[in-house]
Amino acid sequence: MAFLSGTASGGRSQDAGGSRATVVALFLVGLLVNLTFGFLFRYRGSPFALEADEREYWDMAAALLDGTIPMVGRRTLAFPSLIAGIRLVTDDFRVVQIILTIIYSLSAPLLYLLVRRIAPIGHAALLSAVVFLLWAPAIYYGTSVYSETAALPVFLLALLLLPPGSRITNAPGRPQLGLALLAGMTLALGTHVRSMYLLFLPFLFVVLVIEEARWRVAAMRAVFAALGFFALILPWSAFVTQETGQAMLVTANGGETLGGGLNPMLLKIGTDGDFAVGDRTVWTGPGKWLPIASTGYLTSREQRLPYAQQDKLLTERTIDWARNHPVEVAQIEAAKVGYMWGVYGIERSGWRQALFGSLPTILLLVLAIGLTALQPMQGFVLARFWLLPVFVTGVALISWGSWRFRMPGDAGLIAYSAILGVRLLTTRRASQPAPR
Numbered sequence: 001m002a003f004l005s006g007t008a009s010g011g012r013s014q015d016a017g018g019s020r021a022t023v024v025a026l027f028l029v030g031l032l033v034n035l036t037f038g039f040l041f042r043y044r045g046s047p048f049a050l051e052a053d054e055r056e057y058w059d060m061a062a063a064l065l066d067g068t069i070p071m072v073g074r075r076t077l078a079f080p081s082l083i084a085g086i087r088l089v090t091d092d093f094r095v096v097q098i099i100l101t102i103i104y105s106l107s108a109p110l111l112y113l114l115v116r117r118i119a120p121i122g123h124a125a126l127l128s129a130v131v132f133l134l135w136a137p138a139i140y141y142g143t144s145v146y147s148e149t150a151a152l153p154v155f156l157l158a159l160l161l162l163p164p165g166s167r168i169t170n171a172p173g174r175p176q177l178g179l180a181l182l183a184g185m186t187l188a189l190g191t192h193v194r195s196m197y198l199l200f201l202p203f204l205f206v207v208l209v210i211e212e213a214r215w216r217v218a219a220m221r222a223v224f225a226a227l228g229f230f231a232l233i234l235p236w237s238a239f240v241t242q243e244t245g246q247a248m249l250v251t252a253n254g255g256e257t258l259g260g261g262l263n264p265m266l267l268k269i270g271t272d273g274d275f276a277v278g279d280r281t282v283w284t285g286p287g288k289w290l291p292i293a294s295t296g297y298l299t300s301r302e303q304r305l306p307y308a309q310q311d312k313l314l315t316e317r318t319i320d321w322a323r324n325h326p327v328e329v330a331q332i333e334a335a336k337v338g339y340m341w342g343v344y345g346i347e348r349s350g351w352r353q354a355l356f357g358s359l360p361t362i363l364l365l366v367l368a369i370g371l372t373a374l375q376p377m378q379g380f381v382l383a384r385f386w387l388l389p390v391f392v393t394g395v396a397l398i399s400w401g402s403w404r405f406r407m408p409g410d411a412g413l414i415a416y417s418a419i420l421g422v423r424l425l426t427t428r429r430a431s432q433p434a435p436r
Contacts, residue, residue: 031101
């Protein structure tokens with residue numbers, strides 16, 4: 001598949017624009033955008049103003065610093081450790097938020113480098129990075145104290161390190177097993193920051209198979225990526241298993257995650273559940289998530305059991321309810337996916353979320369689908385990008401349709417659409433007859 005056919009001049013312009021100065025400029029512009037938004041709208045004056053998960057990370061960091069953190073296996077420790085490390089230098093809450101924003105601002109330059117490596121076509125990489133650094137949902141969560149601030153740039157780095165296959169390069173290159181090993185290790189680091197990325201490991205293998213025509217090379221890269229991944233994961237697995245007395249690979253919150261987004265109580269919640277959190281409207285119901293005590297799966301006595309035991313019960317009872325209520329499950333799962341992609345719940349989320357979140361997301365989806373219809377085979381080889389929205393959709397089906405979880409999917413869709421869009425324009429211009 002000659003993915004780069006007819007794009008030589010675009011490739012030269014991309015090389016010229018791929019200087020170190022471009023990367024630095026993207027970082028600085030993105031940082032300026034994020035800091036401006038943070039200071040004007042997003043930065044909180046006190047940890048007491050944080051949302052629930054943000055406050056949990058902050059409190060875990062404090063517990064790490066004073067040595068009182070309980071090991072229950074609910075979360076990994078990389079992100080709380082990052083916050084704790086910052087707080088060792090300064091406990092100024094505003095400064096901590098700024099440093100996390102600086103880390104997140106690496107995302108747009110990394111996306112630029114990733115697109116440039118996979119598809120050096122015209123200005124597709126620059127377009128991808130600029131759109132993403134101006135993407136409102138990403139800015140909103142990139143200026144938060146959620147783990148996404150650090151997890152997304154690490155994840156994009158893992159994709160950047162993964163060697164491109166022969167269908168991308170149009171030539172059989174070296175296996176580059178060392179890079180595959182590093183990609184696996186970096187994905188593991190992202191998993192330590194945010195355990196959701198554990199689920200991307202099989203998608204990483206799919207990318208290798210689609211991009212590489214030589215199955216032996218694809219298999220070798222997959223093996224080395226897995227070795228790198230588990231080299232960083234298994235020591236933590238052994239530690240947390242010993243500390244909790246329950247066998248676990250990364251965390252023990254599978255049942256809590258599954259049960260919170262798939263339970264009969266979600267179907268009973270009406271519109272009276274809408275309330276304000278900071279500057280946005282929050283609501284509950286199908287498509288959203290409930291804490292353990294609200295799912296109806298555990299008695300008050302069972303909620304006092306060790307966390308790992310609660311999680312096991314939640315897994316069993318959620319699966320049992322789902323098996324016996326397929327219609328309700330279908331309704332909830334459709335709501336999860338619909339909410340994640342901005343289609344469902346617009347009327348309940350407030351005009352800001354509709355205007356700056358739902359509408360751009362829907363338009364991006366329509367654009368990606370249209371470009372795929374025009375260039376299906378060209379789009380297929382871009383698995384490194386189109387698999388990202390598939391991945392986060394799978395996360396929604398397992399948990400719920402949080403827009404935080406969607407951030408890598410947004411980056412992938414933006415890059416995918418930019419590449420196919422620029423390629424389509426470049427090809428059509430090249431096919432036009434020269435003026436006489």
